[in-house]
Amino acid sequence: MDSFHILVVEDDPDINNLLFKIVTDAGYDCRQAFSGSEAALLAEQYTYDLILLDLMLPGLTGEEFIERLRQGKTMPIIVLSAKAGLEDRVNVLKLGADDFIPKPFDNAEVLARVEAQLRRYKKFSGEAAGETLRLGDLVLDRESVSVTAGGKDITLTVREFEILALLMEHPKKVFTREQIYERVWGEDYMGDDNTVNVHVSNLRSKLSKVSEREYIKTVWGIGFKMAELES
Incomplete structure (x- = not known):
C-alpha cells in the first residue's frame, strides 16, 4: 500500500484513538492532534495527504483551521462532526472541506471515504499523465497541478480543480449537477445539489x-458549462 500520511484532529481522546486505529489498521501512517492549535502547528511542520477533522475544538475551531489551511494547501479534508445540520455542512464545504461525515459514524464508512479521497488526491497530485488545458486566458496544467487566469495563479482544492478540468475538457457541454457529482466524486448521486453548488x-x-x-456559466434548470472565452 502507498504510504499516505493522515492527520487526525479530534479533542475527544476515545474518538481520536478510534480514528487512529481505523486508518493505521488499514496501513496508513497517522499522526494525532487534540486541538486546532496543535493541528495548525503540525500542518506547518509536516506534509499530509489527508486530514480527518472535528469542528468543536479547543484553540482554533475546525472552521478556523480549514480557513487557515486553505490559504495554500490542497490536501483533502474530511470533517466528522455532531454539528450535522444542513447549514453546518454547507458552511464547511464553502470554507474548503471536501467531505462531511456526521457523528456518530460507521467505521467502515470512514475508511471507505478516506480511501476514495486518497485515490483522487493521488491522481490530482500528478501521478496521472500530464496535460495542459487552455481556454482563452484560463490555463489548467495537470502535470504541475496549477491553474492560472489572466496570468495570475489560483490555488484550488482537489474538488475545485477536478470540476474545472471536467468543464474545460468539454467546453461546449452542459453538465448536470448529477453528472458533475458522479464524475468528480466517483459516487452515485444522492440528490443533494448543495455539495456541487x-x-x-x-x-x-x-x-x-x-x-x-x-x-x-449557469444553465438554469440544467447545470453548468464553460463560458465562451476569447484570448
Whole structure:
C-alpha cells in the first residue's frame, strides 16, 4: 500500500484513538492532534495527504483551521462532526472541506471515504499523465497541478480543480449537477445539489478574484458549462 500520511484532529481522546486505529489498521501512517492549535502547528511542520477533522475544538475551531489551511494547501479534508445540520455542512464545504461525515459514524464508512479521497488526491497530485488545458486566458496544467487566469495563479482544492478540468475538457457541454457529482466524486448521486453548488460557487469566487471575466456559466434548470472565452 502507498504510504499516505493522515492527520487526525479530534479533542475527544476515545474518538481520536478510534480514528487512529481505523486508518493505521488499514496501513496508513497517522499522526494525532487534540486541538486546532496543535493541528495548525503540525500542518506547518509536516506534509499530509489527508486530514480527518472535528469542528468543536479547543484553540482554533475546525472552521478556523480549514480557513487557515486553505490559504495554500490542497490536501483533502474530511470533517466528522455532531454539528450535522444542513447549514453546518454547507458552511464547511464553502470554507474548503471536501467531505462531511456526521457523528456518530460507521467505521467502515470512514475508511471507505478516506480511501476514495486518497485515490483522487493521488491522481490530482500528478501521478496521472500530464496535460495542459487552455481556454482563452484560463490555463489548467495537470502535470504541475496549477491553474492560472489572466496570468495570475489560483490555488484550488482537489474538488475545485477536478470540476474545472471536467468543464474545460468539454467546453461546449452542459453538465448536470448529477453528472458533475458522479464524475468528480466517483459516487452515485444522492440528490443533494448543495455539495456541487457550493464547490462551483467557491471555484467561481476564486476565479473572480483575479479577473472580472465570466468563466463558468449557469444553465438554469440544467447545470453548468464553460463560458465562451476569447484570448
